[in-house]
Amino acid sequence: MAHRWGMTIDLDLCTGCQACVVACQAENNIPINTEENFQQRRAIEWIRVERYWEGEFPNVKARYIPVPCMMCENAPCEPVCPVYASYHTDQGLNFQVYNRCIGTRYCSVNCHWHVRFFNFWEPKWPDSLKQQLNPLVAVRSRGVMEKCSFCIQRIDHAEQSAQLQGRDVKDGDFTTACAQACPTRAIVFGDLNNADSEVAKTVASTKRGYQLLADLGTNPAVVYLKKIDADPLPEDSKHKYFDSSQYTRVKETVAVG
Amino acid sequence: MGRIIKPVIVVVILLLVLAIPALAVVARSYILAPVAQPAKAQPIAFPHSIHVNVVGLDCTFCHRGATTQADSTVPALQLCMGCHAIIPTTDRPQLEKLVNAFNSGTPINWTRVHQLPDHVHFVHAMHINAGFNCATCHGDVASMAPGAVVQVRDLRMGDCITCHRENNAPTDCSTCHY
Numbered sequence: 001m002a003h004r005w006g007m008t009i010d011l012d013l014c015t016g017c018q019a020c021v022v023a024c025q026a027e028n029n030i031p032i033n034t035e036e037n038f039q040q041r042r043a044i045e046w047i048r049v050e051r052y053w054e055g056e057f058p059n060v061k062a063r064y065i066p067v068p069c070m071m072c073e074n075a076p077c078e079p080v081c082p083v084y085a086s087y088h089t090d091q092g093l094n095f096q097v098y099n100r101c102i103g104t105r106y107c108s109v110n111c112h113w114h115v116r117f118f119n120f121w122e123p124k125w126p127d128s129l130k131q132q133l134n135p136l137v138a139v140r141s142r143g144v145m146e147k148c149s150f151c152i153q154r155i156d157h158a159e160q161s162a163q164l165q166g167r168d169v170k171d172g173d174f175t176t177a178c179a180q181a182c183p184t185r186a187i188v189f190g191d192l193n194n195a196d197s198e199v200a201k202t203v204a205s206t207k208r209g210y211q212l213l214a215d216l217g218t219n220p221a222v223v224y225l226k227k228i229d230a231d232p233l234p235e236d237s238k239h240k241y242f243d244s245s246q247y248t249r250v251k252e253t254v255a256v257g
Numbered sequence: 258m259g260r261i262i263k264p265v266i267v268v269v270i271l272l273l274v275l276a277i278p279a280l281a282v283v284a285r286s287y288i289l290a291p292v293a294q295p296a297k298a299q300p301i302a303f304p305h306s307i308h309v310n311v312v313g314l315d316c317t318f319c320h321r322g323a324t325t326q327a328d329s330t331v332p333a334l335q336l337c338m339g340c341h342a343i344i345p346t347t348d349r350p351q352l353e354k355l356v357n358a359f360n361s362g363t364p365i366n367w368t369r370v371h372q373l374p375d376h377v378h379f380v381h382a383m384h385i386n387a388g389f390n391c392a393t394c395h396g397d398v399a400s401m402a403p404g405a406v407v408q409v410r411d412l413r414m415g416d417c418i419t420c421h422r423e424n425n426a427p428t429d430c431s432t433c434h435y
Contacts, residue, residue: 089429095430095431099434138434139375156378156431
């Protein structure tokens with residue numbers, strides 16, 4: 001059976017430390033974002049940690065949600081690409097072919113999770129960092145869309161190594177850079193089609209799983225586990241606009257695959 | 258007279274403009290093709306012929322990564338010196354360069370012959386283990402002149418895809434491009 005790579009992100013374990021963001025930045029040769037880039041809203045972060053405030057001062061709680069590409073099964077970014085640069089691999093990955101991309105940016109407009117990024121400039125690194133670029137990942141040039149690839153270089157390498165050893169890829173053979181860097185193991189990566197994998201077991205057994213913007217019906221491969229709030233804020237102190245529970249619909253069971 | 262010349266000039270200019278893409282395609286197939294490029298200059302005129310035909314070494318004796326990893330790898334000078342430490346260098350200027358480089362600890366900057374674009378990831382190990390010979394893509398390197406290895410196969414995407422289709426290999430974009 002073909003693989004369906006997926007991820008579970010346990011928001012109860014996430015501390016918002018941004019290690020995943022840094023690891024992704026290093027693994028995937030993502031250009032360094034300056035303050036100016038951020039202010040122009042042109043920063044590139046294949047995974048970002050969104051922060052929400054819950055409650056009114058002084059009863060405020062910070063909520064963190066790491067957001068990589070959701071790898072939708074019915075991805076809205078795919079049908080709008082005029083040159084098929086954004087397409088679906090047979091493993092269910094929503095993939096960007098950099099050398100096909102002509103930079104229309106339709107895909108980023110059509111992505112509801114804002115996880116597609118455009119290279120507005122030629123990427124530059126200071127001389128001291130040039131030696132740390134990952135040779136397994138192409139540096140995207142100006143005018144090209146890019147996005148989280150679920151560390152396709154690691155997937156390919158694991159599959160090839162397994163093939164050379166005459167076996168299938170096992171759960172735990174490899175993981176993505178963000179999952180590897182996560183100090184609390186909030187992010188777990190694996191094959192949703194493999195019933196023995198950690199992600200498949202979590203998705204099958206959890207009562208707090210939900211998908212981000214699941215209402216859109218794109219069936220993302222990233223499943224979030226809702227935060228367990230041991231000490232919830234009183235109802236009346238919750239901020240009426242930034243209550244994270246308004247944006248997250250919890251499902252009893254999540255249909256994935 | 259002027260009534261004839263004017264449309265003739267327009268037609269000639271139009272034909273010239275239309276010829277540009279056609280010429281570009283022709284140039285890409287012939288003049289600009291990788292196989293049409295002359296041999297690149299190498300810091301040492303390394304003779305593959307002696308190592309393969311005379312000494313009888315296998316390609317993978319020196320290019321050790323080819324069977325296990327993505328890059329076939331150019332050997333470190335240490336490996337050369339395994340044999341060359343006891344081979345006299347008198348009257349052999351090319352060998353002298355090698356020994357001097359090893360003794361002074363300066364790596365040799367070989368000129369890369371088979372240069373794929375950065376967005377293409379070729380894995381030697383998969384192809385070797387699928388049963389292909391090095392010569393399928395690289396040609397008969399052993400018979401090439403010292404220091405004059407040339408590319409004999411196109412190795413552009415059309416070439417790759419054709420071979421992948423013939424051999425039932427994956428043709429998914431993400432196989433090579435990431």
